[in-house]
Amino acid sequence: MSAPITQDVLTIPRKLPEGPINLVGLTRAQLRETLINAGTPEKQAKMRVGQIWQWIYQWGVRDFAEMTNLSKAYRAELAETFVIEVPEVVSKQVSADGTRKYLVRIAGGHEVEVVYIPEENRGTLCISSQVGCTLTCSFCHTGTQKLVRNLTAGEIIGQVMVARDDLGEWPERGAPKDETRLLSNIVLMGMGEPLYNFEGVRDAMQIAMDAEGIQLSRRRITLSTSGVVPEIAKTAEEIGCLLAVSFHATTDEVRDKLVPINKKWNIAELLDALRAYPRLSNSERITFEYVMLKDVNDSDADARRLVKLIQGIPAKINLIPFNEWPGAPYERSDWDRIQSFADIIHKAGYASPIRTPRGEDIMAACGQLKSATERARKSRKQIEAETRAG
Template sequence: MSDAPITQDLVTIPRKLPEGGKINLVGLTRAGLRDALLAMGTPEKQVKMRVNQVWQWVYFWGVRDFDSMTNLAKDYRAKLDATFEIALPEIVSKQVSADGTRKYLVRIAGGHEVETVYIPEEDRGTLCVSSQVGCTLTCSFCHTGTQKLVRNLTAGEIVGQIMLARDDLGEWPEPGTGTGEQGPRLLSNIVLMGMGEPLYNFDNVRDAMKIAMDHEGLSMSRRRITLSTSGVVPEIAKCAEEIGCLMAVSFHATTDEVRNKLVPINKRWNIATLLDALREYPRLSNSERITFEYVMLKDVNDSDEDARRLVRLIAGIPAKINLIPFNEWPGSPYERSDWSRIERFADIVYKAGYASPIRTPRGEDIMAACGQLKSATERSRKSRKEIEAEVRSG
């Protein structure tokens, strides 16, 4: 089997938009911004300073108009305004769960939609970010997997989800103050666990996370960013080297027979191949440990023997195991494991020396929980029978 990177015939929307012909600054890396400012006519000797100034206005202060960039000369601001725009995806709707979880339906270029979820907790606020419209993986327990893949998100559409959430939370610092002067950050963590497989959109995800981690902008710590993959093995080492964030893997089974059904990418890179790649990740990325995501499905993967086999499989890998009670959705062929069964599974894993927290389901009342995301328009186009037929055929 070839370990060559996977390529997909997906269209990426160009940065230059047809209406007005302006280039969107959101999503440009520092190098990209430098090239764009030079092309606009910024003198070479000034460009480093101008990049820093514009970068801070866009990503630290959250400014959307060039007139507000008061440390730039008026004529330079006019040139910026004539050449560029600062545009985010559009929030079509927002739902707020009884537990405080916020789910945003976000419209991107081409009229496509993705979902972004903000989960408030006592010690953190986590944003679940999407990287693709739909998903190519068709994991049988996942609602998102029943929506066909449309295209990759651009770097601007990915980082734009972080920015629009900060808009909604009112978390941009006041001019002249720092983010730490207004108390703990409401949006402190990012998980690339929304719609799509992040490692099938590697370049755009990498650029977006580099922007998010830049200390003069959004300033998200790489240790507070977690990328979740279903197991795109050739890209795992690349992720360690070029992004360096924490890694989570959608594991969900302890035999190839079961994982082939739950996570079909396992037919290409089986459990042994995946684990070999994961053993190297903490060293390559200087990360503390791998998180193994494990959805608890009644009578499918939740036996005592599964728990013991899981412990044997991950031996030698610094790890924690997140046990996820299955979040049901219309037409799903699975049921959530009984709570006593989940606790028994967790106890076996814990006694073997691994942290095994049971994730509290969040946002279930607004279909915002893990595995439930799907664009509202796509959901509304299909009847329950159609969804069930897709599950059976998949």
């Protein structure tokens, strides 16, 4: 058995929560064990898990009293021992383009941001996996916030539930199935590196994919990693979702500066792991995320090098115009430079969409996520000083 992947941070053990147990985020196996430990007869446990699971994840019910296919006595027992809780919405901002950004509070008073992006015939929710981030990618505003801790599976799936609350998307019990979904896709591209919180992310996404709950296909979920190489094969085997990789450079020299994790697992090691991923997970292709930074990684030579590097990998390349933030050390590439880069990739046979920045007016765009309350406590000069020091 391989050793677990760790982060270069001090981990302080947290006390187990006191009081009622929150059922949100428990896997089916964990829920069964928890119910049995609380007195549910073992012979009934499987059925009870199925019933409670549907109430929580299919109908969005938070009150045991509403679970009408359970006896009143059993509902009362559940209410004495358990709760059904999701993160608290502290604030919601709505962009001119319809993007919604939620600041949500979790256990310990910590806050993370969640972004909903409406598009034609679909809606994508960008969720976070950690409070802060340990990767310190130099172009990313989120990376200037220090890592506090991993989110639990309940706090991760809870973000999805909060968004469904706000969108009014829980179906009524007994209503005809509606295939039209406001929240149709999940991307793990918010705060944190998902593969440094593998178990929490895995359990949350298995809940999201469960056929008797939220019912999202694995092809509707995309996990974005900066390149935690040893966890990539596990992601294919235990989650099986689509994979995106924050690539952003075509030489180790440049990627070491932009994405420091490259010093641990370089481009060659990362590409070796990615070549096996579509086969292991039965996924169609890998998305390469590439932020366009003026005079840093946006030359025609970079585009040609990128095409050569990914040769043999079923892939598309998402070109992301850099979203600037106070004190950012980079500038967005000029539009004609981005277009020239995209043309080279397209002519080589790869899809190369240029991402339209969304939610910039509320700092909800890619790489901009950071607690609004923390930003409010700091002046522009403080943020710029931190960026230079980093």
